[in-house]
Ligand SMILES: Nc1ncnc2c1ncn2[C@@H]1O[C@H](COP(=O)(O)OP(=O)(O)OP(=O)(O)O)[C@@H](O)[C@H]1O
């Protein structure tokens with residue numbers, strides 16, 4: 001059963017097994033372990049980013065494709081749901097229509113980009129994705145009638161997912177069972193299923209072909225593999241999962257704007273999460289997303305406390321001022337890449353065998 | 355004559371800028387025979403292979419597989435059509451295991467690659483087949499090793515194993531034993547001899563060692579500066595003046 005769910009691909013290594021189990025259990029019981037809006041928001045963001053980062057790993061780590069258009073697909077999912085919810089009101093029909101529409105647009109776009117540019121050099125493909133993503137971001141901010149421009153869209157979600165909705169009157173383990181809890185578990189379950197499906201894909205015959213293309217596309221061709229077909233398909237799949245992640249984010253946040261979906265900063269964050277977690281490992285997405293988003297949300301607080309604690313000492317409080325958090329994150333990133341070039345997961349599992 | 359050839363090239367030519375690496379080579383290969391292709395370094399042997407198996411596109415001329423023109427098809431399509439190829443410079447999937455390398459070739463032949471939702475491990479038939487080819491190139495004991503960490507000789511054996519796993523109608527070996535140790539060479543040569551004896555495949559073999567060529571080949575083709583300069587029975591070709599001059603004369607001591 002576990003083998004079937006994980007597609008026979010275990011974390012491998014005691015530290016990794018424990019770490020992954022801890023993160024998954026923490027996310028599973030997050031509403032009860034970490035009550036409070038902010039903590040729940042962090043947990044939901046981690047779930048969604050696990051899907052987003054894993055789908056990017058499908059491209060970068062498994063197939064060896066460098067794309068900068070991943071946030072575009074994420075944005076298409078978010079805007080798809082947001083626009084339909086805003087126009088047609090808070091119904092599940094609008095949610096599913098938005099998701100379906102987003103998926104169709106994303107997969108079509110990914111297919112067209114792939115068809116036109118996957119035959120060329122990797123660097124050229126990366127440039128094309130960058131150009132398309134930039135154009136799309138500009139387009140989204142220009143079409144303000146549809147997208148709300150720079151302000152984005154605020155809308156209502158189905159009532160079942162709102163704080164006003166009560167699942168039961170009593171509290172459970174001291175937590176009010178309102179619609180936000182349902183929303184969280186919706187995010188959790190969909191993310192978990194999406195992650196497991198991606199695990200299956202990378203461990204399928206198809207996934208093995210992707211790995212062979214990453215390793216040596218020239219030889220894969222000589223084995224009779226039409227690499228451009230596989231690469232295009234991988235692009236479409238990754239785009240589809242990114243779209244799903246975007247739709248979840250739109251549902252969770254009840255707001256969609258360029259800064260939370262299309263911005264290049266998010267693209268860089270995704271890249272960092274994949275690299276920190278470990279490319280081509282899938283589990284790296286769990287570790288990378290959890291570590292990065294926790295740091296992003298709590299490093300500032302931690303630094304604030306540390307700055308206070310070191311108040312009397314020269315220089316240190318300045319360095320530890322919460323405004324410097326990006327500096328420290330950058331430093332952490334450089335150190336982690338230097339010491340763990342294969343990411344945290346790659347470091348903790350030994351896969352090469354002589 | 356061309357009608358019953360398994361593989362044929364007609365006026366095959368490729369130019370790199372001003373340099374013509376393969377020049378108007380017309381040659382056909384009968385099914386079930388082994389043809390040795392010899393010639394000095396830089397003669398165009400590997401380039402000729404690249405043109406046949408589709409790694410390079412010809413500037414002029416045609417490649418025919420069982421009479422069908424495949425000149426416009428890519429490498430993947432030609433492999434699927436039955437032209438298999440082992441490379442002179444080892445060309446593997448370095449970070450994957452030995453078994454996985456072979457399994458990928460078997461999987462490609464069975465066209466199972468578009469299966470997204472089953473576990474690769476559950477396709478036991480592919481793994482079993484792969485293990486058979488590992489046995490054939492005596493690499494079974496290294497099945498789980500990562501290819502990048504293998505000694506060069508083992509990588510060369512795996513290179514041949516990948517070609518076997520494709521079970522192609524046309525098999526092209528490009529200096530398969532180069533860089534192997536003395537005890538590894540017979541493994542590969544015996545294998546090629548067995549393939550020839552079975553008579554089911556059309557084999558093209560680039561090989562510098564004349565004693566090997568003499569014992570294995572049904573026929574020798576000599577390339578020199580991109581031209582086909584001699585073609586015929588091994589003993590005759592080796593004895594012919596043009597070969598003595600073009601190939602065996604210079605640096606013969608290393609090759610013979
Ligand atoms: N892609 C390329 N671009 C330019 N020149 C090339 C290319 N490939 C091969 N050549 C040239 O074509 C000629 C033939 O090379 P080829 O590798 O086919 O020789 P070969 O007969 O296989 O030699 P060897 O015995 O050393 O393997 C050489 O002069 C080589 O430099």
Ligand SMILES: [Mg+2]
Nearest residue numbers: 399400401442
């Ligand atoms: Mg050569």
